Amino acid sequence: MKKCSLKPMPMIAENLKNVQNRINTVDTKNKVTLIAVSKTKPAADLQQAIDAGQRHFGENYLQEALEKIDILKGQNLIWHFIGPIQSNKTKQITQNFSWVHSVDRIKIAQRLNDQRPENLEKLNVLLQINIDNEPTKSGVLIDEIDEIILHFENFQNISLRGFMCIPNPNNSAQSFAKMAKIMQKHPNLDTLSMGMSHDLELAIENGATFVRIGTDIFGKRA
Numbered sequence: 712m713k714k715c716s717l718k719p720m721p722m723i724a725e726n727l728k729n730v731q732n733r734i735n736t737v738d739t740k741n742k743v744t745l746i747a748v749s750k751t752k753p754a755a756d757l758q759q760a761i762d763a764g765q766r767h768f769g770e771n772y773l774q775e776a777l778e779k780i781d782i783l784k785g786q787n788l789i790w791h792f793i794g795p796i797q798s799n800k801t802k803q804i805t806q807n808f809s810w811v812h813s814v815d816r817i818k819i820a821q822r823l824n825d826q827r828p829e830n831l832e833k834l835n836v837l838l839q840i841n842i843d844n845e846p847t848k849s850g851v852l853i854d855e856i857d858e859i860i861l862h863f864e865n866f867q868n869i870s871l872r873g874f875m876c877i878p879n880p881n882n883s884a885q886s887f888a889k890m891a892k893i894m895q896k897h898p899n900l901d902t903l904s905m906g907m908s909h910d911l912e913l914a915i916e917n918g919a920t921f922v923r924i925g926t927d928i929f930g931k932r933a
């Protein structure tokens with residue numbers, strides 16, 4: 712069989728490049744960071760992304776994440792916890808991650824603050840907003856935001872940086888626009904985590920600073 716002499720670019724590296732190109736097309740102010748969402752994917756897949764220059768990874772399930780964090784340690788990675796948080800998991804989350812996007816109640820913020828190891832920098836926290844007011848989804852309702860934010864003044868070991876949302880895919884345009892308005896009301900916050908594989912351009916046009924991309928980097932999940 713005839714072999715091609717040029718080694719093809721590994722699929723994940725090529726996907727990453729395509730996603731980064733999509734981001735660059737709309738990220739005119741150059742302030743968007745790509746988080747590779749690697750839930751359900753093996754460490755070998757993440758290593759391919761690392762070899763292609765990726766540093767930020769997002770994980771949803773703690774146990775699975777801890778295994779990969781251990782296997783991939785020593786490579787200067789930045790880990791983002793983006794899944795639902797049970798209070799008995801806060802200790803390991805705050806010990807192993809730099810960012811938590813899915814804080815949706817004060818009790819969880821308090822625990823992350825109290826359990827953050829002293830030798831680590833402040834944990835960066837985003838409030839997850841239930842932007843479409845969907846009963847099945849977690850997140851803070853728009854009307855609750857101001858009250859919740861007040862509590863963060865008491866926390867020494869975590870830093871509230873902004874918001875995260877997972878809009879209903881049927882109306883992400885309107886939801887992202889609502890998030891942009893909320894950000895305007897909080898000029899002291901600098902981070903907005905929104906946009907997934909199918910809507911990253913819309914999210915960036917509405918001010919996203921983190922986009923969370925899984926499928927278009929690692930392929931479909933089982």
Ligand SMILES: *Cc1c(COP(=O)(O)O)cnc(C)c1O
Pocket residue numbers: 748750771793794877907908909923924925926927
């Ligand atoms: C899985 C997941 C993503 C990535 O979604 P894709 O559509 O695969 O890009 C982003 N954010 C959260 C919170 C997720 O759970």
